[in-house]
Amino acid sequence: xxxxxxxxxxxxxxxxxxxxxxxxxxxxxxxxxxxxxxxxxxxxxxxxxxxxxxxxxxxxxxxxxxxxxxxxxxxxxxxxxxxxxxxxxxxxxxxxxxxxxxxxxxxxxxxxxxxxxxxxxxxxxxxxxxxxxxxxxxxxxxxxxxxxxxxxxxxxxxxxxxxxxxxxxxxxxxxxxxxxxxxxxxxxxxxxxxxxxxxxxxxxxxxxxxxxxxxxxxxxxxxxxxxxxxxxxxxxxxxxxxxxxxxxxxxxxxxxxxxxxxxxxxxx
Numbered sequence: 001x002x003x004x005x006x007x008x009x010x011x012x013x014x015x016x017x018x019x020x021x022x023x024x025x026x027x028x029x030x031x032x033x034x035x036x037x038x039x040x041x042x043x044x045x046x047x048x049x050x051x052x053x054x055x056x057x058x059x060x061x062x063x064x065x066x067x068x069x070x071x072x073x074x075x076x077x078x079x080x081x082x083x084x085x086x087x088x089x090x091x092x093x094x095x096x097x098x099x100x101x102x103x104x105x106x107x108x109x110x111x112x113x114x115x116x117x118x119x120x121x122x123x124x125x126x127x128x129x130x131x132x133x134x135x136x137x138x139x140x141x142x143x144x145x146x147x148x149x150x151x152x153x154x155x156x157x158x159x160x161x162x163x164x165x166x167x168x169x170x171x172x173x174x175x176x177x178x179x180x181x182x183x184x185x186x187x188x189x190x191x192x193x194x195x196x197x198x199x200x201x202x203x204x205x206x207x208x209x210x211x212x213x214x215x216x217x218x219x220x221x222x223x224x225x226x227x228x229x230x231x232x233x234x235x236x237x238x239x240x241x242x243x244x245x246x247x248x249x250x251x252x253x254x255x256x257x258x259x260x261x262x263x264x265x266x267x268x
């Protein structure tokens with residue numbers, strides 16, 4: 001019987017570190033699991049994110065097709081791990097096509113998980129054992145990380161206090177994960193906190209390796225994880241906020257932010 005662990009989110013919970021570690025150690029882990037991440041199903045990941053912002057039935061159908069197309073290209077294996085945070089939809093704080101802010105994961109994550117579940121049963125048979133994993137993070141740290149990402153990627157003009165205040169009464173990822181688990185029952189849904197795994201040798205990827213049950217002797221031979229996608233320092237975030245508030249064309253704002261990022265990469 002095939003077992004599939006689907007790490008389906010959430011954004012800004014150590015996902016890049018988790019995915020990079022599993023990808024970089026893919027060969028060492030191959031006798032125990034087959035790992036697939038962003039580069040393996042770019043279209044399905046993009047379609048899931050788009051559905052999160054535009055939850056039309058035809059966009060859900062597009063994700064269904066692209067995800068099933070990906071599954072048709074991979075070989076059978078006893079244990080498969082899939083990881084992509086866009087399987088939860090769009091990051092909160094982004095805007096829908098109507099200009100409304102995405103404020104929760106569950107509305108998109110539940111139908112996406114249902115499509116993933118159906119596709120895996122279609123590909124591997126009704127007896128396939130599917131488990132979902134959602135990684136979590138302290139709410140305030142998560143909001144700060146989301147805010148920093150949005151300052152860089154879109155034109156957020158709220159400072160952190162304003163941004164966090166606007167989410168004060170809305171569901172956080174932990175509540176979303178509970179709602180998803182209820183909707184998917186009896187399918188197993190796991191949660192793992194970044195704070196519980198970040199300092200482990202494998203970093204956030206330890207959450208997956210714990211579920212896999214990788215032998216201790218194998219884990220001991222794996223390299224230590226490097227921290228990835230740590231975000232920009234406070235000074236740069238302040239500069240991004242200033243650029244966003246200054247107005248002007250979107251093209252000019254994007255160019256100004258890219259110049260700042262390029263300059264920071266050149267610093268010793």
